[in-house]
Amino acid sequence: MATKKIKLTKETIVSLYMDYTLEHNEKPKSVYLFAKLNGFTEAEFYSFFGNLESIEKEIYTMFLEKTVELLSKDPNYETYDMKSKLLSFYFTFFELLAANRSYVTMSLNENKNQLKNLIQLSDLRTHFKNFIAAITTDEVRLQQEKIQEFQEKAIQESAWIQFLFTLKFWLEDGSPNFEKTDVYIEKSVKLSFELMNVAPINSLIDFGKFIFKEKMQKN
CATH class of the missing domain: 1.10.357 (Tetracycline Repressor; domain 2)
Structure with missing residues (x-):
C-alpha cells in the first residue's frame, strides 16, 4: 500500500523526525530510509536539510x-x-x-x-x-x-x-x-x-x- 503523499515543509520534516525518534526509541538510520518511510524522496529532503x-x-x-x-x-x-x-x-x-x-x-x-x-x-x-x-x-x-x-x-x-x-x-x-x-x-x-x-x-x-x-x- 502506497504511503499517502504529504505536503512537505521544514516543519513537517521536523515533526516526522521527532515522531520517528520517539516511536522507535532511536534516530532514523539514514535519509533514504527516513524519506521512504514517510513518502517523499531524498531530493525533496535535501531541499530543506543537508543531513539528519x-x-x-x-x-x-x-x-x-x-x-x-x-x-x-x-x-x-x-x-x-x-x-x-x-x-x-x-x-x-x-x-x-x-x-x-x-x-x-x-x-x-x-x-x-x-x-x-x-x-x-x-x-x-x-x-x-x-x-x-x-x-x-x-x-x-x-x-x-x-x-x-x-x-x-x-x-x-x-x-x-x-x-x-x-x-x-x-x-x-x-x-x-x-x-x-x-x-x-x-x-x-x-x-x-x-x-x-x-x-x-x-x-x-x-x-x-x-x-x-x-x-x-x-x-
Whole structure:
C-alpha cells in the first residue's frame, strides 16, 4: 500500500523526525530510509536539510523562534526592561520544552559524552546570543564601566552558560509542572542582574541555599 503523499515543509520534516525518534526509541538510520518511510524522496529532503543532524539542530532553533514569536504577540513586551524580557523568555521557552519533554530528554541524554549532546544546541547558542544582544539595554551597558565589544560578548556568553545550567536543572526536575525550575529561573536571573550591579550578596546566598537544598534532597 502506497504511503499517502504529504505536503512537505521544514516543519513537517521536523515533526516526522521527532515522531520517528520517539516511536522507535532511536534516530532514523539514514535519509533514504527516513524519506521512504514517510513518502517523499531524498531530493525533496535535501531541499530543506543537508543531513539528519541538521534537523536536530533545527528543532531547538525552532523552539527559540516560537518563543520569540509568542513574546512579540504580547503588546506589553516591548515596554519590559531587560530582566523582565529574559524572565519572559525563560518561562515561555521552558513551557515549549515541557510540551516536548520526551523528545528533549531523549535527545539531550542520548550520549554519555555530554559534549556530543550539546552539539545539537550549537545553532540555538547563536540565536540565543543574538536574542541577548537584542534585549541588552543601554542601562545595562552603562552599568559596565567603559564597556567594549568583548564585554558585550561576555554578557552573551555568561547568559548562554546560565541557560545551559537552567536546561540541566530542568532535565533533572521531577517536581509537578516543573515548579522548581520556575524558582530556579527567578533566582538565577535575579542573581545575574544583581551581579551586574555589584550588589549580589543577598541573592547569592538565597540562590546558594536553594541549590544546596536541591542537592541534599537528591542525595
